[in-house]
Amino acid sequence: xxxxxxxxxxxxxxxxxxxxxxxxxxxxxxxxxxxxxxxxxxxxxxxxxxxxxxxxxxxxxxx
Amino acid sequence: xxxxxxxxxxxxxxxxxxxxxxxxxxxxxxxxxxxxxxxxxxxxxxxxxxxxxxxxxxxxxxxxxxxxxxxxxxxxxxxxxxxxxxxxxxxxxxxxxxxxxxxxxxxxxxxxxxxxxxxxxxxxxxxxxxxxxxxxxxxx
Numbered sequence: 001x002x003x004x005x006x007x008x009x010x011x012x013x014x015x016x017x018x019x020x021x022x023x024x025x026x027x028x029x030x031x032x033x034x035x036x037x038x039x040x041x042x043x044x045x046x047x048x049x050x051x052x053x054x055x056x057x058x059x060x061x062x063x
Numbered sequence: 064x065x066x067x068x069x070x071x072x073x074x075x076x077x078x079x080x081x082x083x084x085x086x087x088x089x090x091x092x093x094x095x096x097x098x099x100x101x102x103x104x105x106x107x108x109x110x111x112x113x114x115x116x117x118x119x120x121x122x123x124x125x126x127x128x129x130x131x132x133x134x135x136x137x138x139x140x141x142x143x144x145x146x147x148x149x150x151x152x153x154x155x156x157x158x159x160x161x162x163x164x165x166x167x168x169x170x171x172x173x174x175x176x177x178x179x180x181x182x183x184x185x186x187x188x189x190x191x192x193x194x195x196x197x198x199x200x201x202x203x
Contacts, residue, residue: 024137025137025138025139026137029138029139029140032139040138041138
């Protein structure tokens with residue numbers, strides 16, 4: 001799995017900590033999400049997409 | 064209640080429960096331990112030392128449970144914790160089952176019943192907890 005979380009986060013001037021607070025997870029979870037090492041639940045994927053004003057399919061790319 | 068969940072982190076590599084992650088957490092531990100240590104130095108009339116220690120400890124057992132339940136965990140933490148606890152439980156159950164088999168076999172050889180009832184209670188208790196959990200999760 002690849003993600004564009006880092007690019008969208010930079011676009012909205014958000015730090016990992018700020019995004020983590022917005023979606024209610026720890027910063028480490030955002031780190032692993034950005035690295036594509038953690039498959040989030042549908043709810044978390046939706047929350048991250050909403051926080052970054054985009055959609056799940058634009059944020060997460062499943063190979 | 065008394066302690067703050069942000070003062071503690073769940074133990075991952077050194078057992079169960081929680082460990083302080085800042086000076087406030089250590090102060091809280093000292094706040095609990097100090098009266099118990101002081102009380103142990105004095106002999107109060109009757110069983111008052113025991114009663115006071117029991118009351119003081121009970122307050123903090125309840126507070127520990129409260130802190131632990133309010134500790135911040137996200138879905139990744141919960142998934143990791145569930146897998147780690149499941150693996151630990153498999154080890155415990157395997158050990159208990161082997162112990163039970165060994166005790167039963169040794170009992171047959173000696174012609175006496177030497178099965179430890181505590182092992183049976185632990186195994187059947189775990190079975191009951193698993194069944195109740197699955198029943199609760201059935202429609203979720």
